[in-house]
Amino acid sequence: MQTSRIPGFYNMTVDERRELLSKMSAFSEEDKAYLYAEKPLSTDTADNMIENVVGTFPLPLGLGLNFLINDKEYAVPMAIEEPSVVASASHIAKIVREAGGFTTEATERVMIGQIQVVGCQDFHKAKEVILSEKDTLINYMNTAYPSLIKRGGGAEDLDVRILNEDANSKFSQMLILHVYINTCDAMGANIINTMVEALAPNVEELTGGKVYLRILSNYPDRCLARARCIIPPDLLATEEFTGEMVRDGVIHAYEFAASDPYRAVTHNKGIMNGIDPVVIATGNDWRAVEAGAHAHAARNGRYGSMTEWSKDDEGNLIGELELPMSVGTVGGSIRVHPVSKIAHKLLNVDSAQELAQVIVAVGLAQNLGALKALATDGIQKGHMALHSRSVAIAAGATGEMIDVISQRLIEEKEIRVGKAKELVEEYKK
Numbered sequence: 001m002q003t004s005r006i007p008g009f010y011n012m013t014v015d016e017r018r019e020l021l022s023k024m025s026a027f028s029e030e031d032k033a034y035l036y037a038e039k040p041l042s043t044d045t046a047d048n049m050i051e052n053v054v055g056t057f058p059l060p061l062g063l064g065l066n067f068l069i070n071d072k073e074y075a076v077p078m079a080i081e082e083p084s085v086v087a088s089a090s091h092i093a094k095i096v097r098e099a100g101g102f103t104t105e106a107t108e109r110v111m112i113g114q115i116q117v118v119g120c121q122d123f124h125k126a127k128e129v130i131l132s133e134k135d136t137l138i139n140y141m142n143t144a145y146p147s148l149i150k151r152g153g154g155a156e157d158l159d160v161r162i163l164n165e166d167a168n169s170k171f172s173q174m175l176i177l178h179v180y181i182n183t184c185d186a187m188g189a190n191i192i193n194t195m196v197e198a199l200a201p202n203v204e205e206l207t208g209g210k211v212y213l214r215i216l217s218n219y220p221d222r223c224l225a226r227a228r229c230i231i232p233p234d235l236l237a238t239e240e241f242t243g244e245m246v247r248d249g250v251i252h253a254y255e256f257a258a259s260d261p262y263r264a265v266t267h268n269k270g271i272m273n274g275i276d277p278v279v280i281a282t283g284n285d286w287r288a289v290e291a292g293a294h295a296h297a298a299r300n301g302r303y304g305s306m307t308e309w310s311k312d313d314e315g316n317l318i319g320e321l322e323l324p325m326s327v328g329t330v331g332g333s334i335r336v337h338p339v340s341k342i343a344h345k346l347l348n349v350d351s352a353q354e355l356a357q358v359i360v361a362v363g364l365a366q367n368l369g370a371l372k373a374l375a376t377d378g379i380q381k382g383h384m385a386l387h388s389r390s391v392a393i394a395a396g397a398t399g400e401m402i403d404v405i406s407q408r409l410i411e412e413k414e415i416r417v418g419k420a421k422e423l424v425e426e427y428k429k
């Protein structure tokens, strides 16, 4: 899309939004046939995706707007059930674009495959043998996946660790091979698993041990994406709070998360509020991304904040987020789920590296959205106002009643299902 800045998009009806997107040539006729269908994922496709299928489970798909990342516009598809997340991401993206946008970067897409060897007679000798045969083993693995080499990827390096060397350890001693594999634009789990399974017999032969696990690691700490924003305080000001007050509140909120795991978990949940919906919409494995993100948050031996917030000498608020980001633009169900295909088209990313960068930028925005609300009005004002519609529906409101009940809940400052049920009964009389 030429611009992701569409003021008041949320005040339009769904039909008006679709018409506007048509005018912006965001979707082809075929895309629209899937995206606007009541049931975009057919039962047949679903039945081919997983086991024991009895139906499908749709989620709302919204657009995170206003994202300017490395000077490129992105309307970000977000699949999520929770109200206020898309609004919050768009709200912060709007502020950040006025400050010049997000800057992002990503490392090479190097993922890790692990091979576990137990029962070696001499673990140090076994380690030496593996390292002396490193090049041969790397070449061997690459013969198991020649197409990856053709794309410029493949196994690149190999490392060996010995675990549980302490004689008092209650666990068995084991040799762990780490194979570093560039999976190009795929998340790479199946690719890596194929390669490490192919290598296992050679490893057994060289070490004299027994290989058990041969699987990727979901902590790909050489496959990182980083996002950064620099925001002058005046852009953060609200009716009641100066920009400096908001900035300082955000920094204090960060310091709280950095010092206390109980807070860090909630803080990081707020970041994943932004990340998961994009990972899901693009057909990627959100369990893998979640697991890797939390491992990274604990990399210093203590679970802490995924983001960092500080101020520079000019008083600008600086936000940074670095996460492992094992996502792909091909592979898995990405080209199987029709809506995920459309999401990729809308995002218009050229590579998995670029997708990873968009995702961390959304995570950073989402974190600031939550912290800005928490450090000022509190989360209930913005979030609960948007949640009131779900509350009304949960209480049995339908059609026009939803808006009426939702508005009453906000006015009476009692956004809860019990209250909504009373209002529904009253409305029906």
Ligand SMILES: CC(C)(COP(=O)([O-])OP(=O)([O-])OC[C@H]1O[C@@H](n2cnc3c(N)ncnc32)[C@H](O)[C@@H]1OP(=O)([O-])[O-])[C@@H](O)C(=O)NCCC(=O)NCCSC(=O)C[C@@](C)(O)CC(=O)[O-]
Binding pocket: 006, 007, 008, 009, 010, 065, 066, 082, 083, 084, 085, 086, 087, 088, 089, 090, 091, 092, 094, 266, 267, 268, 269, 270, 271, 273, 369, 370, 371, 373, 374, 379, 381, 382, 383, 386
């Ligand atoms: C909800 C807002 C954004 C309102 O904030 P606001 O200041 O009232 O927004 P605004 O009316 O000034 O609008 C500014 C922009 O926000 C967007 N926007 C504004 N409203 C909408 C809407 N309805 N739908 C879509 N987009 C919306 C939109 O882009 C708009 O620009 P415009 O288009 O007008 O030029 C703000 O209160 C907010 O960000 N709150 C935080 C919400 C949040 O974090 N929700 C997550 C759920 S809570 C949670 O799970 C995580 C948590 C909080 O526990 C994490 C933690 O503890 O750290």
Ligand SMILES: NC(=O)C1=CN([C@@H]2O[C@H](COP(=O)(O)OP(=O)(O)OC[C@H]3O[C@@H](n4cnc5c(N)ncnc54)[C@H](OP(=O)(O)O)[C@@H]3O)[C@@H](O)[C@H]2O)C=CC1
Binding pocket: 147, 148, 151, 183, 184, 185, 186, 187, 188, 189, 190, 191, 192, 193, 216, 218, 285, 288, 328, 330, 331, 332, 333
């Ligand atoms: N622990 C975990 O996280 C696990 C996750 N999984 C699942 O694995 C799936 C992801 O595995 P993944 O290996 O990515 O998927 P695939 O098995 O679908 O492999 C990706 C395929 O994409 C093709 N391809 C086309 N273009 C490119 C390109 N530019 N770069 C790289 N590959 C390309 C390759 O086929 P070709 O080379 O033949 O053209 C490759 O085989 C996810 O569904 C995930 O849920 C599975 C096991 C464990």
